[in-house]
Amino acid sequence: MTLETKKSVFVELGKFLNQFSENNTTKKSDVLHNDLFFDDFEKLIHLSQSHNGWYTPEQVYFALQSWADALTEENITKWLSGYSLEPDQNKEHTKNVALILAGNIPLVGFHDFLSVLITGNNAIVKTSSNDQHLLPFLARYIIAVNPEFSNKITFAEGKLENFDTVIATGSNNTARYFEYYFKDKPSIIRKNRNSVAVLDGNETKEQLENLGEDIFRYFGLGCRNVSKLFVPKGYKFDAFFEAIFKYQDVIHYEKYANNYDYNKAVFLMSNFKLLDNGFLTLKEDSSYASPISSVFYEFYENREELEKRLAADAEQIQCMVSSDSGKNIIPFGQTQNPQLWDYADNVDTITFLLTTK
Incomplete structure (x- = not known):
């Protein structure tokens, strides 16, 4: 053939x-x-x-x-x-x-x-x-x-x-x-693997709405879904919560709602401080893998230091979303629209298949 x-x-x-x-x-x-x-x-x-x-x-x-x-x-x-x-x-x-x-x-x-x-x-x-x-x-x-x-x-x-x-x-x-x-x-x-978004505080409402797509598509179950936010120190989440309000209907889906109720209860019983809008919780956490219906966040002070951190943790990260342009950076709202040449874990499957004996 x-x-x-x-x-x-x-x-x-x-x-x-x-x-x-x-x-x-x-x-x-x-x-x-x-x-x-x-x-x-x-x-x-x-x-x-x-x-x-x-x-x-x-x-x-x-x-x-x-x-x-x-x-x-x-x-x-x-x-x-x-x-x-x-x-x-x-x-x-x-x-x-x-x-x-x-x-x-x-x-x-x-x-x-x-x-x-x-x-x-x-x-x-x-x-x-x-x-x-x-x-x-x-x-x-x-x-x-x-x-x-x-x-x-x-x-x-x-x-x-x-x-x-x-x-x-x-x-x-x-x-x-x-x-x-x-x-x-x-x-x-x-x-x-999990995906992250790096915010600088100057994102437009449209960009933050698109970030909601990266978070909620497939109910957050994919490795390309954003499960962790890096935000500048002192960042206020008001604009973020306002922008993602359009995704509120996700809470009407029973399996998602059950996860939201359960994970929120676990967090609260552990006395974790949460930000909550009724269908998504935000928790300050250094981990990358957040449970369904929750997104972790972490403050940063120095962008260069953050980039070093992300480079060191590259094997845990599938996608990075940002308003910046550059290699391996994905625009807001596009994590679940990979091209054929966007390989999982950055491992070239075609080359592997052509070169292994």
């Missing part, structure tokens, strides 16, 4: 996904295999919350639209332009890649899945118990577009077997297990 053939399949997938949105799902006549897949996928979107209570239709639609925006011919070509990708002619060099996926947000493992297939390798997929339906459905669509993929995609029900390399995502605890279990295999093992 040539690279152009593989690219064309994922472009078709992007067109398929682009039909689905929260406010304007539209069946288009020029999309391949709509007669077989469109209605069933729409049903699956609305069933997703019964499979995973955090997968509300709103969040699933957002994830699908993000992938629809990414899977264009222009984006895929730009992403792959820096690599030497050959047609899948030499089966001797084709690897069986075990993918152990997370399930914290919808289709969180799709980039790894895409990377394996676009490089001509075979994907042996172990889905999370929290996300067992969306990716297998999309795999069936891919195979319908090009049946050659049927021999390149396997979903493992039990123990992973007959694989050459591993890409596994989990918690810090499961990572230790992965590192031991897969010690004899080339691997990418992803651990817990």
Whole structure:
């Protein structure tokens, strides 16, 4: 299968996904295999919350639209332009890649899945118990577009077997297990990471509203969600709370509200000082990983010292949001819109797949 053939399949997938949105799902006549897949996928979107209570239709639609925006011919070509990708002619060099996926947000493992297939390798997929339906459905669509993929995609029900390399995502605890279990295999093992925002006190209301998107999208469950704020000493949170008020409806979602009530109670019983607006608590804390419905914050006095701190803690940080411009700095509101070339943990998956034996 040539690279152009593989690219064309994922472009078709992007067109398929682009039909689905929260406010304007539209069946288009020029999309391949709509007669077989469109209605069933729409049903699956609305069933997703019964499979995973955090997968509300709103969040699933957002994830699908993000992938629809990414899977264009222009984006895929730009992403792959820096690599030497050959047609899948030499089966001797084709690897069986075990993918152990997370399930914290919808289709969180799709980039790894895409990377394996676009490089001509075979994907042996172990889905999370929290996300067992969306990716297998999309795999069936891919195979319908090009049946050659049927021999390149396997979903493992039990123990992973007959694989050459591993890409596994989990918690810090499961990572230790992965590192031991897969010690004899080339691997990418992803651990817990969190995202931070650095404020200088001059942010506009629009920027702070967009920061709310970085905090509340997917209910804060993703590693790209901002869970920690660094603010200048003496910073007043009034403007921040005013700007994020538009996200207040999150408290009407039962699972989020339960976490808000529980975590707030734990903090208060421990006599921690909190800032609270009725749907989000802010707690001064040096840690990066805040619980759902809470964001930690920390004051800084010297920006250069803060940058040194963040550099030293780089392995704990997925994204940094700021009004500054620079490498690896993301504008407010964009953490959950990564490009194909934005790799998790800054580990280039394509290079890994091309260079491991």
